[in-house]
Amino acid sequence: MPLRITSAPVSGIKKRKQLSQSRPHASPFSSHARRKATVRSPGGVKSDDAGDDLDPLPDLGVSRHICESAPVDNVVAALQHIRGNMFEELPARAGLNSTQIAQVLNFRRSLPPLVSVAHVHTLIDAPTKVEREIMALVFSGRIRRLIVPGRGNDAAGLGDCLVLTEEWEKLVRDSALDSQLKEKFLGVLSRIRNTSALPGTAFSPPEYIALVRAGFVVSSSTLAKGSSSVPSLPNLPPTASPVVPASRSGSSSQQNDIDPASHSRFQAGTLFLSLPNTGPYLKLLGAGRDHLLVLLNKSKYGEAPLYLLRDRWDGTIESNKSFSAAKRARGEYSGLLPGKTKKWKELYGMSFRWIVEEAIGAGLIEIFDTGSVGPGVRCL
Numbered sequence: 001m002p003l004r005i006t007s008a009p010v011s012g013i014k015k016r017k018q019l020s021q022s023r024p025h026a027s028p029f030s031s032h033a034r035r036k037a038t039v040r041s042p043g044g045v046k047s048d049d050a051g052d053d054l055d056p057l058p059d060l061g062v063s064r065h066i067c068e069s070a071p072v073d074n075v076v077a078a079l080q081h082i083r084g085n086m087f088e089e090l091p092a093r094a095g096l097n098s099t100q101i102a103q104v105l106n107f108r109r110s111l112p113p114l115v116s117v118a119h120v121h122t123l124i125d126a127p128t129k130v131e132r133e134i135m136a137l138v139f140s141g142r143i144r145r146l147i148v149p150g151r152g153n154d155a156a157g158l159g160d161c162l163v164l165t166e167e168w169e170k171l172v173r174d175s176a177l178d179s180q181l182k183e184k185f186l187g188v189l190s191r192i193r194n195t196s197a198l199p200g201t202a203f204s205p206p207e208y209i210a211l212v213r214a215g216f217v218v219s220s221s222t223l224a225k226g227s228s229s230v231p232s233l234p235n236l237p238p239t240a241s242p243v244v245p246a247s248r249s250g251s252s253s254q255q256n257d258i259d260p261a262s263h264s265r266f267q268a269g270t271l272f273l274s275l276p277n278t279g280p281y282l283k284l285l286g287a288g289r290d291h292l293l294v295l296l297n298k299s300k301y302g303e304a305p306l307y308l309l310r311d312r313w314d315g316t317i318e319s320n321k322s323f324s325a326a327k328r329a330r331g332e333y334s335g336l337l338p339g340k341t342k343k344w345k346e347l348y349g350m351s352f353r354w355i356v357e358e359a360i361g362a363g364l365i366e367i368f369d370t371g372s373v374g375p376g377v378r379c380l
Helices: 065-069 075-084 098-110 117-123 127-140 165-173 179-191 205-214 260-265 278-296 306-314 322-329 352-361
Strands: 143-147 160-164 217-219 271-273 303-305 365-369 375-379
Touching: 065 117, 065 352, 065 365, 075 117, 075 127, 075 143, 075 160, 117 127, 117 160, 117 352, 127 143, 143 165, 143 271, 160 165, 165 179, 179 205, 205 217, 278 306, 278 352, 278 365, 278 375, 303 306, 306 352, 306 375, 352 365
Parallel strands: none
Antiparallel strands: 143 160, 217 271, 303 375, 365 375
16 A cells, blocks of 8 residues: 655645743833832822822912911910810820829829910911010010020020910919918019019029929029129019029929039029929920921921821821721721820820921921812921
């Protein structure tokens, strides 16, 4: 039988071999840069906690959100509002034991009733009107202006403060000073309404020692060394010149180390009015400012929407929303307890709006309109 031969080998047609692996096709999107996924907030606005990939926020000009939403129209109302809104109320689930809660509340009560002048200007955006009103209230005896040496007297400084006279007098009457010294001290205060400096002849050395230990007087290392610019007070009896060793201005922790033997080294020391625990108050205020700037600088351009900055300030804490309550009921993680955040551990529950107002007045940040995501905040 003859061998059957086809024409395939002759014509050069060969069977194509199957490739073991198919060559991948290039994606039409491969040339595009990768971007981190973003999450949309309930209001439909994209948010990114790191802030590294956010574009600069649109700037439509300086915002008047703070002054327009503040329920004050005069200096006295501003002082009362600022004093009453520095801290937030303890939440129901704070994550603090009874001892820690007592420490927070006691610390708050121990702070002096000080309000920075810069904070008042933030709430009432009328600089000339505010300064005139402050001067009128000082000369009428309704408020006192307290200058803390060494803390700066510009907007960013911590040394220019206001106090309601009635609150200052209450601190004096509730103190452990001798009753006669209380009355004498209050009488001197009524005569020096527009200054915070005391001459060396206002009180005797033992009286000055008692006032310094109580925190109502502090010495100035600059003026105590031979300065001749001592303010004069009307109708004050001449007494021996007291001398108090120089200490850190505004600090109440170093006011207890008084050496009467060192009085002979000074002839006319100049001392300043103060309030108990002024040092801890200014330290807390400075820490709050610094923490706010650290949170704001987490964003690439040093700016962030106000709502995002508030979330960072509060921390990843539990909320009372339905989904958080459902997670807690299932035993799932729904955020930290407030007591575990820096806001409560180190800042004793300082209010977010309060510190924003303070930082705006100090010229550390500014708030502007974005037109899309609400007010924005920017470092200066």
